[in-house]
Amino acid sequence: MGNAKKNYAPVGVFDSGVGGLTVAREIMRQLPEENVVYFGDTARVPYGSKSKNNIIRFSRQIIRFLLTKEVKAIVIACNTASALALETVQEEVDIPVIGVIEPGARAAVRETKNGCIGVAGTEATIRSQTYTRVIQRLRPDARVIGKACPLFVPLVEEGFAKHPITEEVIDIYLSEMKKTDIDTMILGCTHYPLLRSRIISYFGEAVHIVNPAYETAMDLKAVLEENGIRNDSGQPGTYRFYVSDAAEKFTEFAGSILPYDVDATRQINIEEY
Amino acid sequence: MGNAKKNYAPVGVFDSGVGGLTVAREIMRQLPEENVVYFGDTARVPYGSKSKNNIIRFSRQIIRFLLTKEVKAIVIACNTASALALETVQEEVDIPVIGVIEPGARAAVRETKNGCIGVAGTEATIRSQTYTRVIQRLRPDARVIGKACPLFVPLVEEGFAKHPITEEVIDIYLSEMKKTDIDTMILGCTHYPLLRSRIISYFGEAVHIVNPAYETAMDLKAVLEENGIRNDSGQPGTYRFYVSDAAEKFTEFAGSILPYDVDATRQINIEEY
Secondary structure (H helix, E strand, C coil): HHHHHHCCEEEEEEEEECCHHHHHHHHHHHHHCEEEEEEEECCCCCCCCCCCCHHHHHHHHHHHHHHHHCCCCCEEECCCHHHHHHHHCCCCCCCEEEHHHHHHHHHHHCCCCCCCCEEEHHHHHHCCCHHHHHHHHHCCCEEEEEEECCHHHHHHCCCCCCHHHHHHHHHHHHHHCCCCCCCEEEEECCCHHHHHHHHHHHHHHEEEEEHHHHHHHHHHHHHHCCCCCCCCCCCCCCEEEEEEECHHHHHHHHHHHHCCCCCCCCECHHHHH | HHHHHHHHHEEEEEEEECCCCCHHHHHHHCCCHHHHHHHHCCCCCCCCCCCHHHHHHHHHHHHHHHHCCCEEEEECCCCHHHHHHHHHHHCCCCEEECHHHHHHHHHHHHHHCCCCEEEEEEEEHHHHCCHHHHHHHHHCCEEEEEEEECHHHHHHCCCCCCCHHHHHHHHHHHHHHHHCCCCEEEECCCCCCHHHHHHHHHHHHCCECCCCHHHHHHHHHHHHHCCCCCCCCCCCCCCCEECCHHHHHHHHHHHHHHCCCCCCEEEEHHHHC
16 A cells, blocks of 8 residues: 555554553644554453463454554553563564553653662563563663552542542552652553552652653654654544443543543454454 | 263353352352362453443353363353343253352342342442342342442452451442341352451341352252252262463462362363354
């Protein structure tokens, strides 16, 4: 296909559920002309407690689905899938695929003064040590302190983000990290930006909180430009949403995260891809 | 196949994850000669927030898998799947399939004096109103007060069953129910028996707590006898465990629920069935 046509093709963005909308929101803000196809794997959410081989299998199915929508690039807007599947799937498709970990690590390395960086994430992300590896590639003397926070996702998904109980759970998971020397902390799961103000006030001003979404959208912009496939139509992008389960619930949640109302979400059977 | 062979065939038991082990434990206790094949759908857990059409699809795949193990009967040891899929799948196979809701409802109707019964369950189970329908079929004047408690499953799965935070979550979900006239409450999710002592002390002696697992095992016994397929080998049953993800984590958890060590769990790709 000619580049003119390819430029207008959508960007595919996927996550295990609604969390990746925090990344999609940033892409829509920074790249308002891009069309976006979003897929949330709500039939198999959460990913954070699941194994590498299944996360790779799920990611491959989703990428096959997104390719049927003729996407020109893919953003894995899920830390767990970025940590466990990005390298594998990048080798399997001939369009650019980017994740959220490299951008988050880069932002943290830029922000930190003392080189001591905290990472909060799912069990699978933390166990994979991907953040540690990527951070130390950028700054070999960095110290990285990871902590799995498995209840954060259900708290967000069940609408407890602003409930006092969430403050207690933040304290349960992060009190040890608070006692360390970290001056920078990465929100290493796309659900966690929805707890951002809580986590900022928990750590206070001494700790800079990094949300990889902003940097990921910057990366996408650079990748589209490098490949000459940035959309410069001058028209606002259109957005389509797909899920593997409970489209209505997703639509409602999406409306609360995105700065506009989501009309409709379509449900597909992702296992067929 | 002759009945002698069929008698020795295993009983299939399935759940979205580890919760159904509380039912399997009761079957092993009451029917020690029966062989059991257990399947936990750990790749797609939890079920409680997902839709009816996906729960039916998941249940069909699992039943097809269990039939490859030549099971003689199936127990759906998951309230959500019992509420949403039991009637559909019962019509599709020619072996007995039982769920946990009918037994739980029967026990509650037997226990209640004033006819006011509480049900705690997942979002999908409560929304389906299946407990209400089954209870009122048995006792038309019964009042049923249902409450979805979506954080209970992640609290149990993440090892917080004995943590003080769980007491607070119990209070958040059940304080309104505590103010009603209920004298009986059903633990309408197979994870909740792992919070049983907490819930008992929250409600105090005035409320009788029903765990459907006991009654489900009784039902299975009756069904096997009616069909002339009860195992009377005089030998202790053997148990096999299968999951769709993270077999090692399951094995560890199973060892903490069952009264013996689980040697090994095998992982299969349930989407292939």
